Amino acid sequence: MRILFTGGSGKAGRHATAYLRDQGHRVTNLDWVASDVPGITTLKTDLTDAGQVFNACQAYAGFDELEPGTGVPRYDAIVHFAAIPAILHRPDNETYRINTLSTYNILDAATKLGIPKVIFASSETTYGVCFADGEQKPDYLPVDEEHPTVPQDSYAMSKVVNEVTARSFQARSGIDIYGLRINNVIEPHEYRQDFPAYMGDPALRRRNIFAYIDARDLGQMVDCCLKTDGLGYQVFNVANNELSVGLTNAQVIERFYSGVPIKREMGEFETFYCIEKARRLVGFAPRHSWREELEQ
Ligand SMILES: NC(=O)c1ccc[n+]([C@@H]2O[C@H](COP(=O)([O-])OP(=O)(O)OC[C@H]3O[C@@H](n4cnc5c(N)ncnc54)[C@H](O)[C@@H]3O)[C@@H](O)[C@H]2O)c1
Numbered sequence: 001m002r003i004l005f006t007g008g009s010g011k012a013g014r015h016a017t018a019y020l021r022d023q024g025h026r027v028t029n030l031d032w033v034a035s036d037v038p039g040i041t042t043l044k045t046d047l048t049d050a051g052q053v054f055n056a057c058q059a060y061a062g063f064d065e066l067e068p069g070t071g072v073p074r075y076d077a078i079v080h081f082a083a084i085p086a087i088l089h090r091p092d093n094e095t096y097r098i099n100t101l102s103t104y105n106i107l108d109a110a111t112k113l114g115i116p117k118v119i120f121a122s123s124e125t126t127y128g129v130c131f132a133d134g135e136q137k138p139d140y141l142p143v144d145e146e147h148p149t150v151p152q153d154s155y156a157m158s159k160v161v162n163e164v165t166a167r168s169f170q171a172r173s174g175i176d177i178y179g180l181r182i183n184n185v186i187e188p189h190e191y192r193q194d195f196p197a198y199m200g201d202p203a204l205r206r207r208n209i210f211a212y213i214d215a216r217d218l219g220q221m222v223d224c225c226l227k228t229d230g231l232g233y234q235v236f237n238v239a240n241n242e243l244s245v246g247l248t249n250a251q252v253i254e255r256f257y258s259g260v261p262i263k264r265e266m267g268e269f270e271t272f273y274c275i276e277k278a279r280r281l282v283g284f285a286p287r288h289s290w291r292e293e294l295e296q
C-alpha cells in the first residue's frame, strides 16, 4: 500500500515505518525532522498548518512517480503518530494545541481528499492513571476500551479530544478510522537498559498499569489495521500480553490493586491492559517479550 506516515522520525515511528517497509508498503514520512530509516523518505511538514497538510497529502511520494505521466496517486491510508508525546516537553497549552490541531488537520484532509483509512496514535494516558497527580487506580481490571477516559493532564486530554474528533469525522465520512491506545513503547535496546530496574522495583511500572509494548509489535498492530477494512470507528488497546515486571498477576493485585474490582479470571502473567479486542478484530499477536529479549 501507499502509506502517508506522520511522526516517522520519532521513537515509535522509526520502528513502525521500518516494519511497514519490510511488509512491502511504500511509506512517506511527514515530520518536522527527517527520518534516518533506510527506505523512508521525509517531506518536512508542520502538521499544525492545514495548508501544508492538504498539500503534502496530495504530493508525489518520490521522483519515480513522475514517470507514468498519470499525475499524483492517492494515498491508501494515513498513519498519524506525530505529536508532543507527553507532558513536560512543552507548556501544557502548547502540547494541547499542537496535538489537537495536527490531528484535526490530518482527519480533515483525509476525509476531504477521499483517503479511505486513518490509523492514529492515542494513548494509555487517556485512562487517567499515567500522568495523574498522586496515585490513581484503574476503576476495574483488566483495563479494556470501555474503561472511562477522564484524565487530568493536557497531553492525555489532547488524546481524548482527538478520539472524539476522529469519531465525528468517521460519522460524517464513513471511512475507517482506528485509534490506538498505545501503552509505554519499548525499543529493542531498552530491555537491557531499563528492565533490570523494573525487576528490582515493580512500582516503577505502576503508572503504566504494569504493561508495555515493543516498538516492532506496534508496527505489526499498524499493519494489522491496514489489512482489516470495514470496522468504521474503533479504538484499540495496544500492549504486550504479559506484565512488564517480575511478579505474577496475583502478586501485583495484592501489592498495588487492593479494593479494585477484578472483572474476570486472569492468567498468571497476563497484562492488566486488555488487548482482547485487538486480537479479535484485527488479529494482533505481539511477538517480542521482555523475558526472551533479556535471555538473548
Ligand atoms: N512513546 C510512548 O511510550 C507512547 C505511548 C503511547 C502513545 N504514544 C504516542 O505515539 C506517538 C509517537 O510517540 P513517540 O514516543 O514516537 O514520540 P516522538 O516525540 O519520539 O515522535 C513524534 C514525532 O512527531 C514529530 N512531530 C510532532 N509534532 C509535529 C508537527 N506538528 N509537525 C510535524 N512533526 C511533528 C516529531 O518531530 C517527532 O519526530 C505519539 O502520538 C505519542 O503520543 C507514545
Ligand SMILES: O=C(O)[C@H]1O[C@@H](O)[C@H](O)[C@@H](O)[C@@H]1O
Pocket (backbone or CB within 6 Å): 085, 086, 123, 124, 125, 130, 182, 183, 184, 185, 207, 208
Ligand atoms: O503517550 C503515552 O501514553 C506515553 O508517554 C510517554 O512519554 C510515557 O513515558 C509513557 O509512560 C506513556 O505510555
